[in-house]
Amino acid sequence: MNLLTVEKLSKSFRGLKAVSNASFTIPEGSINALIGPNGAGKTTIFNMVAGVFPPDSGSIVYQGKPIHGLRPDQVCAAGIGRTFQIVKPFAGLSVLDNVVVGALLRSKDVSAAKSYAAEIMERLGLGAKRDMPASSLTLPDRKRLEVARALATRPQLLLLDEMMAGLRPTECDQMVEVFRGLNRSDGLTILLIEHVMRAVMALAQHIGVLHHGEVIARGTPAEIVRDPAVLECYLGEETEV
């Protein structure tokens, strides 16, 4: 069954077509990646799914209900969590309190939210840093915090925006393990937008390739790396990394 169905999505900014007629589906329980060169429209699609702005045309259907045009908080309440490419921790709060804010969406009781938040932090390896101010975390930990906060809202679908950017290869591999674990043990569906091919190839079961706002290829990693159109526009030079 498809958890998310994106159909004929288009968006222009002052005449510039950022996304045109993009369609793809995300099966429940799968890990999916959207890749493409800079300016291909990845982040625009991401933002439309997350409710940051509405599409000009087309539809986004989540669990059978249209969600295009909903606000970000409504999208989150519907069950879609997201992280930010440029991490946005609540710098003045402790690491635990950052996650508690997310947990309060489903458990209105603060102490219940706290214990759920602590549980998630343990899973992401942030347990020892719970009382530190979020502003004191290193970049990999801040990225983890983004994930922990989003997971605390108990999403069925997690959107990851350039999660691996700025991470060293070993840190990137650790992150990959975290997402694999979440997908395997919790059945979490994941959509990642990513530049780092190492992570995409290791994680994704389905890949969509965007170029100039259009989906030019869809398939498994093995199919994508052999697709001539993809090789031409993008992958050829990137896979050597």
Next chain:
Amino acid sequence: MRAHAALAVLAVVLLALPWFAGSYALSVATLILYFAYTGQAWNVMMGFAGQLSLGHAVYVGVGGYAAGALFFHYGVGPWAGLWLAILLCVALGLVIGFLAFRFGISGVYFALLTIAFAEFTRIGFDHLDWLGGPGGMFLKVAQRDSIDLLNFRGPPAMYYYAILALTAGAFALCFLLLKSRAGYYWQAIRENEEAAQALGINTFRWKMLAVAISSAMTAVSGVFFAFYYNNLFPEQIFHISRSIEIILGPIIGGVGTLFGPILGAVVLTVLSDGITEGLAALGWEIPGIKQVFYGIVLLAVIMFLPNGIWPALARRLGLHK
């Protein structure tokens, strides 16, 4: 444990103050508590939810005039007037909040909007003859030795206890708010609104709640002001300097902290009165010199303790904020 003991001693001293303090000390204490309470109210909006209001005098003024006018014209005491004051101020706050939050006005532009509302309310009240216009409204001062709780008339000690109770109540309320879901959500909005929204927080609704609570609390300080000072002038009560006066305490004490507004009020009021007394004792009568000293001290605090006095003090005492 030591903190609890210190708080208990403080409570006893505050409760017993009217018995040993002279009338001047009592009026200074009342003023301190008035600023502590009002600063706490402002802190809900700015300190907790991150919405900078530079026009909080508007709630003091509207609240004061609402209860004052009911008493002046109809002899209705402040216990009823209080509700009218709260109702009007919350309505006004929600109008300002709606305009700002619905149309994406934030940061300094939000602050400008709050100034604008305070200013044109001031000008409006100047033209309301029913409320005395620019000549002001004067509440009847009954004899001050008997206590008339119903009309909130009585000796200075009565006002002192009233504002002491309000300050303690506001502290308790803010303590609970900060530990509640609302407190977490407000702080999330303050730290990063976009991230807060992505975590399912309806930021519009929670910001409106902060405005409603803050304006309701400030309305009460307006009612207190009206019945304590017994005179209301639009030029004074709505003036931007009043708004600034309200926010200086929490800023000096520590924005977003529970003790900040109280500590700031103590420091600023004692400083202001201390400078006046000190200069008088020295026999210096240079116009404006008080403001110069006051400004220097403010500057020093902001330079050396940019987060306010309380966070630094709490660290030294080994307490959390």
